[in-house]
Amino acid sequence: QVQLVQSGSELKKPGASVKVSCKASGYTFTSYAMNWVRQAPGQGLEWMGWINTNTGNPTYAQGFTGRFVFSLDTSVSTAYLQISSLKAEDTAVYYCARDSYGSRFDYWGQGTLVTVSS
Amino acid sequence: AIRMTQSPFSLSASVGDRVTITCWASQGISSYLAWYQQKPAKAPKLFIYYASSLQSGVPSRFSGSGSGTDYTLTISSLQPEDFATYYCQQYYSTPITFGQGTRLEIK
Numbered sequence: 001q002v003q004l005v006q007s008g009s010e011l012k013k014p015g016a017s018v019k020v021s022c023k024a025s026g027y028t029f030t031s032y033a034m035n036w037v038r039q040a041p042g043q044g045l046e047w048m049g050w051i052n053t054n055t056g057n058p059t060y061a062q063g064f065t066g067r068f069v070f071s072l073d074t075s076v077s078t079a080y081l082q083i084s085s086l087k088a089e090d091t092a093v094y095y096c097a098r099d100s101y102g103s104r105f106d107y108w109g110q111g112t113l114v115t116v117s118s
Numbered sequence: 119a120i121r122m123t124q125s126p127f128s129l130s131a132s133v134g135d136r137v138t139i140t141c142w143a144s145q146g147i148s149s150y151l152a153w154y155q156q157k158p159a160k161a162p163k164l165f166i167y168y169a170s171s172l173q174s175g176v177p178s179r180f181s182g183s184g185s186g187t188d189y190t191l192t193i194s195s196l197q198p199e200d201f202a203t204y205y206c207q208q209y210y211s212t213p214i215t216f217g218q219g220t221r222l223e224i225k
Contacts, residue, residue, distance in 0.1 A: 035214070044216055044218050044219045045156075045162065045205055045207075045216040046216070047214040047215065047216070059212065061212075061213045061214075062119075062213065095161055095162070097162075099209070102209065103167075103209060104152040104167040104168075104207070104209055105152070105154075105164060105207070106164050106167075106173070107164075108161040108162055108163070109161065110160075110161055111161050
């Protein structure tokens, strides 16, 4: 069965970096794009962008350029989200979600809570 | 960016009620609309895609309709497990955008 399993919660200080992983199983990794979605505490869903799992080419939504990097390791069917120079406002749950290139998000990871606090 | 607006923001209803949630897009999205259910501390789950197609495993009391800029999610007879937050999403063009969510609560 299709599964996206994300890494565990992180507590980071302002200015630090974090790398969240999303390991896919149960399907051919490169047949689906991977998206990243942010949900701040008590807020709605915000699309951060996506990465083409065939080419590794990332596309970032406005507001997620510069400090945010999407990457892949196709040998282990895993997508990564790295956030650098963390700020308190980066505190959120981050989800990965697959789609068949331009389609709905049919499977989601369980989410990774990143807390930024001094 | 296409703006998605849901109504109502929150809704109180009883088990057995028929409920409708509306989603408006700021421009036509050709039915490239999905609905997700999210329960507290859980990931969203796809319920409806292409405006009216039911995702596998979703109960038939859920239905979607609409075209152009106006879309609805209907639950024909609320069950206790349906109380959650529902989001619409357009995937017609990037940036992909979500509605602000509709919180469905037990009356």
